[in-house]
Amino acid sequence: MHGEVVAAHGRQYRVALADGTTVLAFPRGKKSEIACGDRVDVTPGGDGQAVIDAILPRQSLLYRSDEFRRKLIAANVTQIVFVVAVEPGFSDELLTRCLVAAEDQDLRLLIVLNKCDLQDRIAPARALLAPFTQLGYSVLELSAQSSAEALRPQLSGQTSVLVGQSGMGKSTLINALIPGAAAATREISAALDSGKHTTTHATLYRFDADSALIDSPGLQELGLHHLDIGAIEQGFVEFRPFLGHCRFRNCRHEREPDCALRAAVADGHIHPRRFETFRTLRAQSE
Numbered sequence: 648m649h650g651e652v653v654a655a656h657g658r659q660y661r662v663a664l665a666d667g668t669t670v671l672a673f674p675r676g677k678k679s680e681i682a683c684g685d686r687v688d689v690t691p692g693g694d695g696q697a698v699i700d701a702i703l704p705r706q707s708l709l710y711r712s713d714e715f716r717r718k719l720i721a722a723n724v725t726q727i728v729f730v731v732a733v734e735p736g737f738s739d740e741l742l743t744r745c746l747v748a749a750e751d752q753d754l755r756l757l758i759v760l761n762k763c764d765l766q767d768r769i770a771p772a773r774a775l776l777a778p779f780t781q782l783g784y785s786v787l788e789l790s791a792q793s794s795a796e797a798l799r800p801q802l803s804g805q806t807s808v809l810v811g812q813s814g815m816g817k818s819t820l821i822n823a824l825i826p827g828a829a830a831a832t833r834e835i836s837a838a839l840d841s842g843k844h845t846t847t848h849a850t851l852y853r854f855d856a857d858s859a860l861i862d863s864p865g866l867q868e869l870g871l872h873h874l875d876i877g878a879i880e881q882g883f884v885e886f887r888p889f890l891g892h893c894r895f896r897n898c899r900h901e902r903e904p905d906c907a908l909r910a911a912v913a914d915g916h917i918h919p920r921r922f923e924t925f926r927t928l929r930a931q932s933e
């Protein structure tokens with residue numbers, strides 16, 4: 648039987664079956680690397696539980712990783728929706744991390760600027776996003792409290808994962824778009840944890856056959872240790888015309904003479920803030 652993983656917690660999964668029912672499922676064997684959004688083959692056990700026999704081929708796979716381990720975030724995602732707000736302040740470094748991950752997996756990235764009802768606070772947030780809009784990334788300005796519906800058309804035909812720092816309004820957005828989401832999450836948590844209180848689940852909400860939204864808490868760091876330096880360089884789309892044009896093939900773009908990237912920064916082709924973030928990410932990945 649085919650199913651889709653709609654919630655993941657540790658080695659337990661909620662799998663939605665084609666007939667609309669869901670089962671609690673466990674992978675066969677010890678080594679499980681299954682993520683929310685995975686399409687799987689399951690064998691129902693009759694007690695409302697099931698065994699996951701196989702993971703179907705994935706379109707994409709998002710990870711976060713530090714020096715020690717790698718964790719799956721979500722599978723088969725086609726779009727990252729990065730939520731920031733006019734207040735409190737947000738990290739443009741986390742946004743750049745997401746962009747690098749998105750470029751690596753060939754995903755669309757949409758930036759949502761929330762709380763735009765606080766009009767006198769919009770200008771500084773727009774300024775922080777300017778280097779990204781200049782590169783062609785889209786920013787959707789809305790208020791999760793009054794105009795969350797503006798996001799819905801952007802979710803159509805996509806499997807989106809929602810990423811955002813605490814306080815940006817992710818929960819408000821989800822509850823506005825998916826009535827009953829909070830209750831559903833509590834129910835799933837209860838089923839997966841037998842009542843233990845926890846909010847660390849990734850949850851998939853399906854809108855229709857082609858559109859779904861994955862809420863994955865704990866994405867605030869999005870470590871990119873699994874990417875090599877080449878993938879990080881490629882993740883900065885505006886670097887691409889200059890890569891390979893430094894005097895030294897293994898140029899680190901620090902102090903080497905005739906560095907094409909540093910020249911591009913000096914000439915205004917690369918935003919200094921983006922270059923600074925690149926250096927930070929590179930230092931972290933070493």
Ligand SMILES: Nc1nc2c(ncn2[C@@H]2O[C@H](COP(=O)(O)OP(=O)(O)OP(=O)(O)O)[C@@H](O)[C@H]2O)c(=O)[nH]1
Pocket residue numbers: 761762763764765789790791792793811812813814815816817818819820
């Ligand atoms: N003014 C304004 N406040 C908002 C809006 N959306 C959310 N908020 C407020 O911002 C705060 C954070 O919203 P949440 O939805 O809890 O944010 P979150 O991103 O889910 O944060 P965590 O739960 O910490 O992950 C709450 O006090 C919301 O009421 C908005 O559109 N306008």
Ligand SMILES: [Zn+2]
Pocket residue numbers: 893898899900901903905906907908909
């Ligand atoms: Zn260089």
